[in-house]
Amino acid sequence: MKPAMTSTSIAPAKPAGDGLRFYGVWLIGIAALVVLPLVFSSGGSLTSFSLIGIAIVFALSYNILLGQTGLLSFGHAVHYGLGGFAACHMMNAVVSHGWPIPLPFIPLFGGLGGLVFAIIIGWVMTKRAGTVFAMISLGIGELVASSSLILRSVFGGEAGITTDRTALPKMLGWSFGPQLQVYYLIAFWLVLSAIAMYALTRTPLGRICNAVRDNPERVQFIGYDPHVVRYLAFCFAGFFAGVAGSLAAINFEIANSAYLGAIQSGLVLFATFIGGTAYFFGPILGAILVTYLQLGLTNVTSVWQLYFGIIFIGIVMFAPGGIAGLLMMHRPLVRAGTLWTVIPSYLVAIVPTVALACGVILTIETIARYSGGDPINLFGIAFNPTSPVTWIAAAVLLVGGFFVARLTWQRIADAWDRAATVARDRGYLA
Amino acid sequence: MTAAIEVRAVEKRFGNVSIIRDLNLSVAKGERHAIIGPNGAGKSTTFNLISGHIKPTSGEVKLNGDLISGLRPFEINRRGLSRSFQVTNVFARMTVWENVRCAVLWATGHRYAFWKNVDSLPEVRERTAQILDDIHLTHRRDVPAGLLTYAEQRELEIGITIASGATVVMLDEPTAGMSHAETERAVSLIRRLTDGKTLVIVEHDMSVVFGLADRISVLVYGHIIASGTPEEIRRDPKVKEAYLGEEAH
DSSP states (O other), rough: OOOOOOOOHHOOOOOOOHHHHHHHHHHHHHHHHHHHHHSSSHHHHHHHHHHHHHHHHHHHHHIIIIIIIEEEEEOOOOHHHHHHHHEEEEEEEEHTTTTOOOOGGGGHHHHHHHHHHHHHHHHHHTTTTHHHHHHHHHHHHHHHHHHHHHHHHHHOTTTTTTTGGGOOOOOBBSSSHHHHHHHHHHHHHHHHHHHHHHHHHHHHHHHHHHHHHHHHHHHHHOOOOOHHHHHHHHHHHHHHHHHHHHHHHHHTTTGGGGGTSHHHHHHHHHHHHOOOOSTTTHHHHHHHHHHHHHHHHHHOOHHEEEEEHHHHHHHHHOOOHHHHHHHTTTTTHHHHGGGGGGHHHHHHHHHHHHHHHHHHHHHHHHHHHTTTOOOEEEEEEEEEETTTHHHHHHHHHHHHHHHHHHHHHHHHHHHHHHHHHHHHHHTTOO | OOOOOOEEEEEEEETTTEEEEEEEEEETTOOOEEEEOTTTTSSSHHHHHHHHHOOOOEEEEETTEEEEESSSSHHHHTHHHHHOOSEEEEEEEBBBBHHHHHHHHHHTOTTOOSOOOOOHHHHHOOOOOOOOOTTTTTGGSHHHHHHOOOOOOHHHHHHHHHHHHSSSSEEHHHTTTOHHHHHHHHHHEEETTTTSEEEEEOOOOHHHHHHHSSEEEEETTEEEEEEEHHHHHHOHHHIIIIIGGGGGG
């Protein structure tokens, strides 16, 4: 049986409201970037916003590879780091030669740093996709990271290359000493890069990147060389990763080997995947969440990486589309007007699911802090990790939470099936 | 007049096994040519050899008089040869519209352009709309290709194949797995869309073959044992013995 056709899918032209909504989303995003530091003006939040901005550019650049072209890279931080080093060297050169280049132009040179390396190394790397590409990217990542400690003249060894962003020529009276000014510089490049990367997805190359992701074999039979497509995507990803790295270099006034390493490469993969690779805005959500968690969790617990791992495994297993995928799953339901039938089952599931999460946290923290004996502070309640009361509480929450939560999840699945079937019958597939 | 496709003494070996041996095939321009043969005869391999999917061990393939054996698939495609696949081979996560549009892009000269907005290329849009109309999938344009019904995916497969405007079109079992009504629909679609082009088709359904083809080649164990008009093939004793069996009576 063919699904019923809807008026929206018959109409060849998109309704005018779509364009308005499209630009509206971008304008709201830009307005939020402008207003945020005025609302949350503390030094801590300015630093957080700056780091989030950098992470977004980096994650979006990574998604040119992973989400758009289907290339899984384990060494994307190489371009980020080289962009950072290029920016530091450029800033120092500007200062020592007295060139009239103000700070806001520096990310362009950082981007070129990432791009040049991508141009050199990319042709060999992108010959094959899949496992071969992933393994080579891992190797190149390790190679460059270890070189950075050996080639001291370029990378400055352990100490890295330092720079002084305020020594560059002023622009519009801005010295870029205060964090607020650096934030706006990052926000400016974030907007510029995001628009450029979005526009890239709307070009012939961007569309063919998706085709290569879906079916590299068939692409060859519509006239395209998938190797060239992957190479070009790799170069663009390298450029924008370099921009992100140079923003980090400007923010911290240093570039060192940590920028290039496997941890940085892992974090960007993590952020992009958690956010969701199938939608352009996915990596933005992922970068915000991961940076925020990273900043927040490190203050609260010493085993924060464990929580990252659990979140990552959970997303991979239960929501491979990431946060964006989870959100967009609801679109056909919203359009068909059946979302309200699912909401009650969500509300019912909240309590046991939160209890289960508390049980997991309490268990992990009890094990982590058992020998040290530091108290666990969970929502204002203090637990002693050596006390059997804590163990019992953890076990009850964990086991009880799991069994009750599983029932409520089943209810969600049932309600979801009914709502989705209705939506499909009404012709809303996505 | 040079032939559209000229296959001369092509051999394909995988290790010691000869899949294709001394293959000779000539397809005239504008001809509808069917390749038939029992399962495992090497029909799909022949397609793969001509379209560059695999390289011949020896022998040569010419397209409109130019040597193409040894070229890569996209180079052969750019010279005006397009093929479909026996197993549906579309861009599953992209919409029907995007599938066809991707196939139109190279032929309209946009190549790897990253400075043009793909939505504001009028000739691409018109051609894509025309092809969607031709394959009767306009009403499904915004559906991801992976969610189409089987018959619709087969039609999309044909749409992608003809989208580049290639003059030589090769279809590998376009009606495989279709119902009788769907097959009739597909055949009239193929007839219409390949009008004025050279068509090479692999097909198991004999009513399709004898209704559509100007000439037929019979492939058995990697070797063409007969080539001729449908009438000649029907009468050929070698074909009767090797392939058609009681169907020929």
